[in-house]
Amino acid sequence: MEIENLRDLIARPHVVLWDFDGPICRLFAGHAADRVADDLVNWLEGRGLHGLLTESERKSLDPHIVLRAVDRRHPGSDLVDELEERLTQEELRATSSAMPTAYADPLIRTWQAVGSRLAIATNNSPRVVRTYLESRGLTSCFAPHIYGRTQQLNHLKPDPHCLNRALSAMGSAPSDALMIGDTPSDLLAADAAGVPFLGYARNERKEKLLRDAGATAIVPSLKPVLELLRSGPQA
Incomplete structure (x- = not known):
């Protein structure tokens, strides 16, 4: 400009x-956000919750999209709290290589x-x-x-x-x-x-x-x- x-x-x-x-x-310069998103998706699928996400949400490579999608379907739930904490821990790990x-x-x-x-x-x-x-x-x-x-x-x-x-x-x-x-x-x-x-x-x-x-x-x-x-x- x-x-x-x-x-x-x-x-x-x-x-x-x-x-x-x-x-x-x-x-996420040294701690890829797309891998974090994949990990969240895999964690959900490991608990039999594959159907919570649409195909585009599963492939979004954006952890916030995954988090928001689950919250829309189960707002305020323990599941959302646990998923959010998992994302926070990944973000905390990422700070060392940011x-x-x-x-x-x-x-x-x-x-x-x-x-x-x-x-x-x-x-x-x-x-x-x-x-x-x-x-x-x-x-x-x-x-x-x-x-x-x-x-x-x-x-x-x-x-x-x-x-x-x-x-x-x-x-x-x-x-x-x-x-x-x-x-x-x-x-x-x-x-x-x-x-x-x-x-x-x-x-x-x-x-x-x-x-x-x-x-x-x-x-x-x-x-x-x-x-x-x-x-x-x-x-």
Whole structure:
């Protein structure tokens, strides 16, 4: 996107809401998410629950799709609780090999240094987010504003629940915030909450998905955001 448009977008927010897996790190860089999804499917099938999932859900390679599908059919059940805990444990294991997104750490610290308040709004477990942030020395940049997956799985993005929780806790109007995300569900959640959106697309496939969903402000790297923030509003 054009630098002036990007400058205008990042100059406004008093509160910056970050998705976690993507803009901050690649959580499953060394611990493949598709294998995690397969493991969840196999765990269900080992308990005679093959019929809980449709063929497309079984082949989705997305653990959150598997989790949400089971929750839709057995909301609030012990089965869902156990499946969610299995996913959380896989996410926790993945933090040890997660790959930091280029320029994310300095951008987070710089945004905090210039006076913006930061929060995380994610479909990942908040336990996982805290573990990763502690490993990078970033906890103080966000705490206590980490809003992740709860037992109410119908509140996962694209539902705006975690964004609304962050805005309410931080006393921010949606128009005074900015959401940084890398998936259509991030965009849809931001739109539903009334929060401006900046898409991060590390490859052409991610960019196409965001554009097809209606995103207009997209960057392939966080570097220009960091450079603009460091240059100040008048540069």
